Amino acid sequence: MSLYPNRHRLALFSLKPLNEQAKKVANHPYNQHLTSSLPDGTRVLDIGFQVRSRSNRTLATLGRGDADIFVDGPTIAKVQCSFEIEPATNVVMLYDRSHGQTTQVFGDDATPFEPGRLRQVVVQKGLNSFLGMGGRAQNTVQFEFLWYQDFPEMVGLIKDRESIMNDCEENPRLARTADDVETVLPSQMQTRIHTAGPRQLTMRYLKFGKLGSGQFAVVYKALDVDTGKFLAVKIIQRPEQASAQAAWEVSKYYALKREVEHLSRISHPHIVDFITSQGWEGPTAEIFMGLKDGTLESLVKGGVPDVESIAKRAFYQMLQALDCLAANGIVHRDVKPENILYTVLPGMQYHFQLGDFGLSNRAIVAKSSVGTPLYMAPEVYEHGVQTHKMDVWSLFVTFAWVSDFDGFRQNLHHFTSLPQAREAILAMASRIGAMQEMARVNPDERASAAQILVKVYNGEGLTTQLNRIPPLTPTVVETRPEPQLQPEPMHQVRHRPTQGMPKFPKPHTSQFRVRKSSNPRGRIWEPNTTAARPGGNLPPTRRRRHPSNVEFLQGFRMRPPLNY
Known part of the structure; x- marks a missing residue:
């Protein structure tokens, strides 16, 4: 049995009055079509799809003017605030629309509006439980949020809102005009007079499920409460064992911070989007990156249909990513299916991005032999010179694994040594004419990502300037003369030399x-x-x-x- 049996069936949450001014809002005649009663008789405002606000993204607007919910008072703006849906993530956002910036959230779980931030914040069950508006103290009218679903259920319901919008009833005060009209006023950034300038704001987020873990870091799925965007946060925590302190310093300040430096100065559609990092001076550091739907490895192992087209699409997009890294003098050093992320676009199109730059380095100083052994180029485990072409070898092996060329993925269980696997890779390269230059053992003769883009895709997606790309080294086919068999004489006759003896x-x-x-x-x-x-x-x-x-x-x- 529901705790709120009288609520509207399309309501996502309700606003429960906490003071007399809020009770007047709930009992106002203009708002009667949006109210319901709690078991104790308290009138609440139901907010959901039934409001039918001006925009398809807007659940409801509150104010003393042309708003969905009428809020009377001299300190209330014509449009005081609004509840809107973030289209990318389907979460509910609270926007402060007042010119005087007199809307605020309260409570122990609150992430209040702050100077320097946009006047918007996520509201959900267990986050920002109380709402205040009006007056210098922003508490003339106070409400409490009552949520009817947990966060995952609510997000799923909002995602399917188009299928249930036809059952919604019209607002008797306002007829809906257009679905794509934005709300009246944009959200404003709160500023102060005579401030010193922009300061570094702390990323505020809410953690959800665990995505993975390593020696010093754990990756979580998180929600940015200021933008409503999902993201991945890598939390690096100092190990408790004293003996691991030295390894911690190396890992933290040389590998992980290097990852931040490389990602922060690269912007490419096929390289994972870096957001920010914080906490490097304390015991816990955090790296924030865009959240994707999964990895190429999980996509293939999940039995996705038409693996060949996915392999070709990922191959083309990863060539563009590697060319961008090479143009910036960076080697990834760990290209493999597990580190290629994907997002599903409309029409079941896959967008791939290269991630996990924890082992990346500047090509000019990269010396350590790191990476995943199966995908490592020969010069890495032979302690040779490391260049951007080592990533090209790794991408070729990745393509062979994804496409399962010659049963490569199945035969991995039968390889007993790395040289045996390399022989299989070289054998495959001789039969794939379009990319055989990627698997040359000598890195000086191996093709670069830019050269393969020019050869296979006519240079589309290049970061390197076309006039700076040298031609491919032609493939030399070594031919050995067949030994000529001489007929063996039946009797060998030895003649005595007559001269020179x-x-x-x-x-x-x-x-x-x-x-x-x-x-x-x-x-x-x-x-x-x-x-x-x-x-x-x-x-x-x-x-x-x-x-x-x-x-x-x-x-x-x-x-x-x-x-x-």
């Missing part, structure tokens, strides 16, 4: 003795051990039974060629 003196016959051979036509010459010669007797040697050429070397048994 030294002549040896013919041995004296007294140094040899003749022994009868088993072959009656052959003779075997053996050293004559009894013949006296300088140096003593000749050493005994083995007899050779096979016919061969005569060798005139003293001290060996010789046999002249046989005459057959």
Whole structure:
């Protein structure tokens, strides 16, 4: 059973009066069509789709003039404030429309209007629970918010508002004229006279679910309460262990702050949008970036149809991102599907952005071997010179993983070493003609992102100037001559050379003795051990039974060629 059974079925929240001036507003005859009663008989103002305000984005306006809810009083503006829907996130925003800036929110959970900020703030269950307006103290009329849905349910209901707007009843005081007309006055920025100048404002946000975590940082989904935009906040917290203090300093001041520096000076449609950072001087630092729908890895693993078209779209957009980084002298050093974010656009079109710059560095000083091993270029784990072309290699491997070329994604479980995976990558490159230059082992011969954009996409999306892009190094196909097989002769005949050979003196016959051979036509010459010669007797040697050429070397048994 509902706690508020009498409320309008299209109301998102109600305003409960807290003082006498607010009760007069709830009981005013002009507002009777927007009121309902609580179980204790208190009259409340129902705010929702049934109000039918002037704009499709506006739920209701309050004021003593041409407003949806009439609020009487000398300190109330003609349009005092309004409740509007943020179109990108479908959250409810409170806008202060008064020239005297006399609208304010109160309570322990309040994020009040402050000097230097736009006069707008998110209102929802558990955030900014009390509303005041009018007078110097901004509390002449006071209301309390009564919400009928939790935040996720309310956002879903607002998202589907178009399907239920046809059942809304018209405001009897004001006929709706146009859906796209903005409210009367724009929100104003509160300023003070003789202030020193703009100051650094603290980002005010509300945390929701956890998106991921690392060694020193946790990433949350958050809501910027001043703009109504969803964002991702990376909270870096100092580790409690004293032994990790040194690693903390390195990680915090060299990696994470470097990420902030690189993102803050780059603006590109395919690089994640950096918002701001704060808290670097304290124990907790925060980095704020735009929130996306997911990662390329989760999109592929989720079984999205037509993976090939998604792979080509992501490939083209990431080439543009890498070309922008190269033009700014930055290497990402961790390009992979997990670090490519996407947003679903109308018509189921995907917009991809490169994120997670925690390992990025200036190309001129990048030396450490960091990254994900499968996607690392050969020069990284060989401690070579790191350039922007290392990201090109990583993008090629990413494309192979997403498109599952040659079953690459499935075969990852069978690779036992990085060299084996690299051989598979090189084999794929030889069969993908459009991008084979991206997977050359030598980074000097490897193509840059700009060169591939020129080759494949006629230079569309370039950041580098076209006249500064060198031509691609042609692919050299190494051909090895096939060995020629020579027919092997049946008998190898050795001929005694007649010229150019030294002549040896013919041995004296007294140094040899003749022994009868088993072959009656052959003779075997053996050293004559009894013949006296300088140096003593000749050493005994083995007899050779096979016919061969005569060798005139003293001290060996010789046999002249046989005459057959």
